[in-house]
Amino acid sequence: MHFSIRQADPAIWSWVQGNRKVTWPSYESVLPTSEPPLVPEDLEVLNSTVRITDESYWAEYVTQMTFSYIERWHVRVGYILIILVVLSCLIGTVQYLHLTRFYATHSTQSWRSSKTMTWFKKHLVLPALFRSSHRRPVLSSMGYLPSRLAAVFLGLFFILNIIFLATPIKSVQPNTWSSSRKLEVNNYVANRAGFISFALLPLTVLLSARNNPLIAITRMTQNTYILIHRWVARVCALQAVIHSVAWTIQWYWEKPDGSKFRSEAVMPYMRWGFAGTVALCLMVGFAAWPIRHRSYEFFIFLHIALGIVSLLGCWYHMDYRFADKYGYKNWLYVTFGIWGADRIVRSLRMLYIxxxxxxxxxxxxxxxxxxxxxxxxxxxxxxxxxxxxxxxxxxxxxxxxxxxxxxxxxxxxxxxxxxxxxxxxxxxxxxxxxxxxxxxxxxxxxxxxxxxxxxxxxxxxxxxxxxxxxxxxxxxxxxxxxxxGHPQPLDVYETQVLVAGGVGITALTGYIQSFLASPNKTKRIIVVWAAREAEFIQFMLDHKLDGLPNNVDLKIHCTGAGAEKLEGKHTIELGRPQLTSLVKTEVAALFEGERIAFFVSGSGSMSDEVRRAVVDSIGDGPGQVDGDRVNFFDEVFAW
The missing domain is CATH 2.40.30.10 (Translation factors)
Incomplete structure (x- = not known):
């Protein structure tokens, strides 16, 4: 269609050509003498003034305003979930400052020794989720369970993810985009799920990064962040699945014969979105503990490859569907930035050393x-x-x-x-x-x-x-x-009990070396080491554990053959150490006002046994002490 200003209004055309002496008609003279006609139902090209009904205008207005409201809350719930995870991690900062910067000698009158803090430490901070398994894989070796305190925050995180799918959501009818309230609400839920999945992508990558700045801020171990990473990633994948399923339901509700779904399924944005969702779910599935344990290299290679496919799927899903509208790609920019920054810092650290x-x-x-x-x-x-x-x-x-x-x-x-x-x-x-x-x-x-x-x-x-x-x-x-990694604050305890299994002794020798080089508040160190290879025990005795002073008590247990051939001044016991009994004995032997720390570097079962015994030693019963006098740390590569 061709529209000519010259033909429509010669005066306007003359003014456009530069004639500033044009006499303009008065405002009243150009007003229409009657209302413009209502817009026809079959209108395809607008080339004249038409009028829409008040009902149509209002329906479009409230539809657009509701969409803006929903979009604002998409962003807000994303930020809320991210902030919740970050704040839960900052508990590690509080604990670290509590043990170092704000350290004070033990006092039964201190809030640190109060019944409230003792209960909190005994029932929330230290115990495993179900008392016995934290570092040891559960459910037929399918994976690790979080600690009880971590489970509280992860449970809150999961509950909020469910709540935020349904609220805050505002429905208005009539709606120019949805013919019924059911379709309208399902549309919002589907988009909310997709947005939450996008918002969790940068958080998921950050938690898995080796150079995650939260590690330095909170002093929590990489093990803890990897555990949180896995659970956040599972929720991220679940939200992506909900997004896909909800939109599939939407299209079948609109066209029960499946024609709407089939027409959308062949669109590029749909194919890329499907690829991204499938790749994300495969990443979660192939990250199961048996696969990580049996073939770590295969797991890493597949994890990176599927991660790239997933992010590409998310990118082109948005690019084909919305281009650069609504800011959805911003979450991907942040994700790419975190991943790239971590890789750059890793390379620089490697080059430096x-x-x-x-x-x-x-x-x-x-x-x-x-x-x-x-x-x-x-x-x-x-x-x-x-x-x-x-x-x-x-x-x-x-x-x-x-x-x-x-x-x-x-x-x-x-x-x-x-x-x-x-x-x-x-x-x-x-x-x-x-x-x-x-x-x-x-x-x-x-x-x-x-x-x-x-x-x-x-x-x-x-x-x-x-x-x-x-x-x-x-x-x-x-x-x-x-x-x-970073040193655990063991040096503020008068007694350190260092427990190791197998090659886990290598984590203990660093602490012993540091203690011997610069003595601190610690008065006594007890080293309990269990290993099955007698030759390895002899090697460590000859070259790494030789010449220890009297305030380092070395207790070695050989769980394999050949113990009778071992040489040296240290007594070698056969069989596994009785760790529960060890914890009870050492806690009972504490002098008034002294503290004791238990540190484990070994198998998951060894760590869980000591953790459980330490938890049992806290309280006000016989043989128990308040929560300020005993603590537990471990170093287990439970990735």
């Missing part, structure tokens, strides 16, 4: 060797500037750059560190008798760290096979990424 190894010059490569008498335990000695600032409780990801799959990396605890020079290990004897045929990868005085790992499949298994094929130690380029 591993730059010499990239040059492959002499004295920069790591040395891998088997623990004497063992084919499953590998000792890694890695030259790195990380040794200059290493602390107990820290770990690093080791990238095996020359083992065919350079993207593989695993977290290992820093067992000990040396900054070079004499007595570098500050009281813990360094290994001076490596296997014969050793090829030193660094000069004796170079800063380095030591890790001891158990070889399974994947990269650690290939290292073991390489050592066996070489019939001795091998030199490999290994890149470190870290350090991650």
């Amino acid at each position: 591993s730059w010499p190894a990239l040059t492959r010059k002499p004295n920069t490569l790591a040395q891998a060797e088997l623990v004497p008498g063992q084919s499953a335990l590998v000792k890694l000695t890695i030259p790195t500037r990380l040794a200059l600032s290493a602390k107990p409780g820290q770990y690093a990801f080791v990238h095996f750059a020359s083992l065919f799959k350079p993207w593989e990396n695993h977290p290992f605890s820093v067992a000990s560190w040396s900054v070079g020079g004499e007595d570098a290990e500050k009281g813990i004897e360094e290994d001076k008798n490596s296997q014969k045929g050793s090829i030193p990868s660094f000069t004796p005085g170079a800063p380095h760290i030591t890790m001891i790992v158990r070889a399974h499949g994947g990269a650690t298994g290939r290292i073991r096979d390489t050592i066996l094929a070489n019939r001795g130690p091998v030199v490999l380029p290994m890149l470190l990424e870290g350090p991650y």
